[in-house]
Amino acid sequence: MIRRVLPHGMGRGLLTRRPGTRRGGFSLDWDGKVSEIKKKIKSILPGRSCDLLQDTSHLPPEHSDVVIVGGGVLGLSVAYWLKKLESRRGAIRVLVVERDHTYSQASTGLSVGGICQQFSLPENIQLSLFSASFLRNINEYLAVVDAPPLDLRFNPSGYLLLASEKDAAAMESNVKVQRWEGAKVSLMSPDQLRNKFPWINTEGVALASYGMEDEGWFDPWCLLQGLRRKVQSLGVLFCQGEVTRFVSSSQRMLTTDDKAVVLKRIHEVHVKMDRSLEYQPVECAIVINAAGAWSAQIAALAGVGEGPPGTLQGTKLPVEPRKRYVYVWHCPQGPGLETPLVADTSGAYFRREGLGSNYLGGRSPTEQEEPDPANLEVDHDFFQDKVWPHLALRVPAFETLKVQSAWAGYYDYNTFDQNGVVGPHPLVVNMYFATGFSGHGLQQAPGIGRAVAEMVLKGRFQTIDLSPFLFTRFYLGEKIQENNII
Amino acid sequence: MAAPWASLRLVAPMWNGRIRGIHRLGAAVAPEGSQKKKRTILQFLTNYFYDVEALRDYLLQGEMYKVHEKNRFRDKEWIRPDKYGHFSQEFWNFCEVPVEAVDAGDCDINYEGLDNLLRLKELQSLSLQRCSHVDDWCLSRLYPLADSLQELSLAGCPRISERGLACLHHLQNLRRLDISDLPAVSNPGLTQILVEEMLPNCEVVGVDWAEGLKSGPEEQPRDTASPVPA
Numbered sequence: 284m285i286r287r288v289l290p291h292g293m294g295r296g297l298l299t300r301r302p303g304t305r306r307g308g309f310s311l312d313w314d315g316k317v318s319e320i321k322k323k324i325k326s327i328l329p330g331r332s333c334d335l336l337q338d339t340s341h342l343p344p345e346h347s348d349v350v351i352v353g354g355g356v357l358g359l360s361v362a363y364w365l366k367k368l369e370s371r372r373g374a375i376r377v378l379v380v381e382r383d384h385t386y387s388q389a390s391t392g393l394s395v396g397g398i399c400q401q402f403s404l405p406e407n408i409q410l411s412l413f414s415a416s417f418l419r420n421i422n423e424y425l426a427v428v429d430a431p432p433l434d435l436r437f438n439p440s441g442y443l444l445l446a447s448e449k450d451a452a453a454m455e456s457n458v459k460v461q462r463w464e465g466a467k468v469s470l471m472s473p474d475q476l477r478n479k480f481p482w483i484n485t486e487g488v489a490l491a492s493y494g495m496e497d498e499g500w501f502d503p504w505c506l507l508q509g510l511r512r513k514v515q516s517l518g519v520l521f522c523q524g525e526v527t528r529f530v531s532s533s534q535r536m537l538t539t540d541d542k543a544v545v546l547k548r549i550h551e552v553h554v555k556m557d558r559s560l561e562y563q564p565v566e567c568a569i570v571i572n573a574a575g576a577w578s579a580q581i582a583a584l585a586g587v588g589e590g591p592p593g594t595l596q597g598t599k600l601p602v603e604p605r606k607r608y609v610y611v612w613h614c615p616q617g618p619g620l621e622t623p624l625v626a627d628t629s630g631a632y633f634r635r636e637g638l639g640s641n642y643l644g645g646r647s648p649t650e651q652e653e654p655d656p657a658n659l660e661v662d663h664d665f666f667q668d669k670v671w672p673h674l675a676l677r678v679p680a681f682e683t684l685k686v687q688s689a690w691a692g693y694y695d696y697n698t699f700d701q702n703g704v705v706g707p708h709p710l711v712v713n714m715y716f717a718t719g720f721s722g723h724g725l726q727q728a729p730g731i732g733r734a735v736a737e738m739v740l741k742g743r744f745q746t747i748d749l750s751p752f753l754f755t756r757f758y759l760g761e762k763i764q765e766n767n768i769i
Numbered sequence: 770m771a772a773p774w775a776s777l778r779l780v781a782p783m784w785n786g787r788i789r790g791i792h793r794l795g796a797a798v799a800p801e802g803s804q805k806k807k808r809t810i811l812q813f814l815t816n817y818f819y820d821v822e823a824l825r826d827y828l829l830q831g832e833m834y835k836v837h838e839k840n841r842f843r844d845k846e847w848i849r850p851d852k853y854g855h856f857s858q859e860f861w862n863f864c865e866v867p868v869e870a871v872d873a874g875d876c877d878i879n880y881e882g883l884d885n886l887l888r889l890k891e892l893q894s895l896s897l898q899r900c901s902h903v904d905d906w907c908l909s910r911l912y913p914l915a916d917s918l919q920e921l922s923l924a925g926c927p928r929i930s931e932r933g934l935a936c937l938h939h940l941q942n943l944r945r946l947d948i949s950d951l952p953a954v955s956n957p958g959l960t961q962i963l964v965e966e967m968l969p970n971c972e973v974v975g976v977d978w979a980e981g982l983k984s985g986p987e988e989q990p991r992d993t994a995s996p997v998p999a
Contacts, residue, residue: 439909
């Protein structure tokens with residue numbers, strides 16, 4: 284049927300003998316030509332972008348059901364679970380917009396890669412347990428035909444949190460909550476600690492909690508690439524561009540108490556291409572804000588926080604980028620293969636890296652010492668003055684260490700209560716948040732992705748109830764403080 | 770003909786002229802002398818009549834079977850499945866007996882399956898050789914066996930790497946650890962050294978510490994006339 288549509292010139296082409304052809308055989312790329320023509324005809328038909336006059340293959344599609352702003356581990360996790368939980372195959376068209384495909388500043392790639400269940404909030408513990416079972420069975424979840432299995436390089440060595448006298452009671456109650464939720468955590472006295480880890484100096488330590496199972500660290504790049512590969516095989520489209528504008532419509536509605544409320548709905552997302560002024564308006568139904576450290580800018584574009592302060596309209600998204608340093612050092616007499624990720628009473632932490640006596644670690648600065656998040660330059664004096672003394676005090680072998688390298692990355696820090704924001708915004712009704720996790724986004728990404736996908740598809744949380752993490756708590760002032768932030 | 774008598778030490782069947790008392794196991798009540806006399810009469814009959822011989826052999830087989838049934842687990846090292854892969858039902862009678870050693874080599878045991886092994890609080894020896902689904906996550910589950918486990922073999926498991934071996938330091942009573950032939954371990958020699966440091970009381974077997982070391986520059990062929998160096 285298609286062959287009759289062939290232009291007349293083709294017929295002559297068939298008969299001319301080309302060099303290298305066998306006598307009587309067709310050496311033209313018959314199937315290639317037919318598929319090209321089919322494509323051209325399909326693009327003329329309605330429902331597709333017309334590529335005949337200008338090539339728009341580098342632009343994102345004109346229509347998409349869900350647009351995910353941010354292609355880090357959280358954005359990809361949401362895309363994965365949307366595709367896993369959709370009711371029919373191919374039911375939802377998802378587009379992931381990522382500004383930088385090299386992920387040079389993304390928190391995921393620069394992360395230390397730890398996973399632990401030692402939190403004070405039950406929701407955080409459940410998220411972490413879910414993520415641990417996801418990572419354990421990652422080759423069943425993220426299997427792609429003909430692709431090699433993923434090697435997460437998971438070190439199941441656990442986390443060791445040390446508490447001073449004043450924090451010991453809080454640690455004990457936290458461990459009770461963790462055990463109730465199913466995490467395997469053991470409490471150790473200073474004597475037991477010295478017995479188990481002879482290289483620790485237990486001065487100032489009153490209690491220690493040690494995670495026995497499902498805790499450790501892994502390679503975040505592998506998780507990111509695995510998610511990306513799987514999500515592409517499920518049909519999610521990727522686009523390298525920056526979101527510059529949301530086109531939305533407002534509707535004035537009355538609440539049950541007859542108060543006027545303006546509800547916004549985003550209709551179009553303008554995606555600007557890299558290094559050019561060209562942009563593509565993508566019509567969408569739902570927008571997911573998974574932009575990490577830059578989520579506040581995206582939220583501001585959508586009109587979150589435009590209003591008198593103290594009202595729901597005026598509540599901004601309190602997520603800002605905070606720079607954190609990670610240093611790598613070599614210490615030949617340092618702790619052995621069994622070293623867990625040790626988090627000191629002062630906030631300094633370190634873990635082993637590989638077989639060759641290398642360690643990496645750092646410390647969260649206090650509010651006054653916060654470095655300028657404008658760039659990712661490393662401050663080596665910070666290590667000298669603020670990190671090394673605490674490390675050397677806790678592990679005497681670290682007095683003779685040698686720093687090999689260092690890097691810096693951003694925390695998408697929630698200044699309100701250092702816990703994530705998940706779920707829809709009450710006024711911009713089709714924008715969902717999955718951001719603000721202040722340093723534990725990577726370890727909770729599978730769980731959060733599932734929660735957001737359930738919220739989008741079913742309207743409520745099913746597996747893990749994350750209602751304490753909704754946006755409205757910023758307006759209502761309900762802090763859910765997480766005490767164990769490293 | 771005399772051999773079957775020697776093996777039946779546990780059984781002293783009562784031999785009448787009829788064969789009634791044969792089914793009684795245990796020590797013979799009849800005095801030694803009459804037994805001997807009875808034996809020689811039967812021996813005489815057996816030597817002369819094929820039928821008597823055949824009958825006696827048949828009854829003997831029955832007795833032997835019963836004796837072996839009773840003593841099946843005695844003096845035996847391992848409880849194994851039979852040729853059909855089934856374990857005998859008698860095993861259930863030994864519920865209270867603590868299990869000391871489990872050989873799960875070449876099994877498909879996985880992370881969830883280890884639940885069953887971890888309840889054996891007196892397990893002393895565990896062999897997970899060539900288990901294709903045992904990986905680093907599974908090794909992190911072994912810490913409940915720390916009080917009793919003395920011997921562990923992980924030889925030939927394709928998914929175990931040095932990261933999983935790091936969590937064996939909970940098993941402080943371990944005396945023998947076999948980590949030979951682990952293809953996923955990146956540097957076997959160095960791993961052996963680090964594991965030996967981690968478990969000072971344990972004999973770590975399987976990897977030669979020199980594996981992975983590059984050989985030095987080839988020595989010059991020595992002149993035969995020169996003295997042998999010290």
